[in-house]
Amino acid sequence: MIHVENLAKSFTLHTQGSAVIPVIAGAGFTVAPGECVALTGESGAGKSTVLRILYGNYLAQGGSVRIGGVDITRAEPREILRLRRETLGYVSQFLRVVPRVPTLEVVAEPLLALGRPEAEALDRARELLARLRIPERLWSLSPTTFSGGEQQRVNIARGFAHAYPALLLDEPTASLDAVNRETVLELIEEAKAGGAAIVGIFHDLAARARVADREVDVSAFTPGAA
Numbered sequence: 001m002i003h004v005e006n007l008a009k010s011f012t013l014h015t016q017g018s019a020v021i022p023v024i025a026g027a028g029f030t031v032a033p034g035e036c037v038a039l040t041g042e043s044g045a046g047k048s049t050v051l052r053i054l055y056g057n058y059l060a061q062g063g064s065v066r067i068g069g070v071d072i073t074r075a076e077p078r079e080i081l082r083l084r085r086e087t088l089g090y091v092s093q094f095l096r097v098v099p100r101v102p103t104l105e106v107v108a109e110p111l112l113a114l115g116r117p118e119a120e121a122l123d124r125a126r127e128l129l130a131r132l133r134i135p136e137r138l139w140s141l142s143p144t145t146f147s148g149g150e151q152q153r154v155n156i157a158r159g160f161a162h163a164y165p166a167l168l169l170d171e172p173t174a175s176l177d178a179v180n181r182e183t184v185l186e187l188i189e190e191a192k193a194g195g196a197a198i199v200g201i202f203h204d205l206a207a208r209a210r211v212a213d214r215e216v217d218v219s220a221f222t223p224g225a226a
């Protein structure tokens, strides 16, 4: 489902004499449907960079990333947006809040964007908000004023609303309490059971051990590494 081949990424620091910093060279791995691969490696090794390239946020200098038949490194922005709507989900710790949109709609929105019936989308949103213990009295309010932990859980609910065939997770359990962490791990396990191919960064080692089938150490792709 996710095929990364010979990926290369360097950053050019335009404000610092156009210095070029090579970060990733020759990165390659594959993730099958139903499989979860954890990116590992020390801080600065390039885990977030790889995840951002996979989501189409960073342009790679070489190689390919095929997800659901689309090569992200060469796709038009329009194709990337379609892929993100239908095929490729991304869950981070941070909610990008749209002002004035009620929480229930924020969570239902990925399903509504796919043309799913409104009743079905709202039912799924209610189910996820309840599972993630967002009090019902908050569902009609915008999450703008919610606590950090509440916003994080709204974001997770939104990220799992649609059963994406490919899913990127950036520390999904970071700073959650034990009960909500458990719910998120269950959501990840359910996504895997439903056939999602998952790539994640997990600093939570117990979470990683539980959900990841394999680890890919990105320091092996550090330019100049032995």
Ligand SMILES: Nc1ncnc2c1ncn2[C@@H]1O[C@H](COP(=O)(O)OP(=O)(O)OP(=O)(O)O)[C@@H](O)[C@H]1O
Pocket (backbone or CB within 6 Å): 011, 021, 023, 041, 042, 043, 044, 045, 046, 047, 048, 049, 050
């Ligand atoms: N936008 C950017 N511009 C310049 N350099 C960058 C940029 N993003 C990342 N880097 C550099 O790329 C390297 C890899 O960073 P990255 O954030 O991918 O590491 P990481 O493995 O995710 O680290 P951590 O575990 O600390 O989050 C670092 O040396 C970083 O300074």
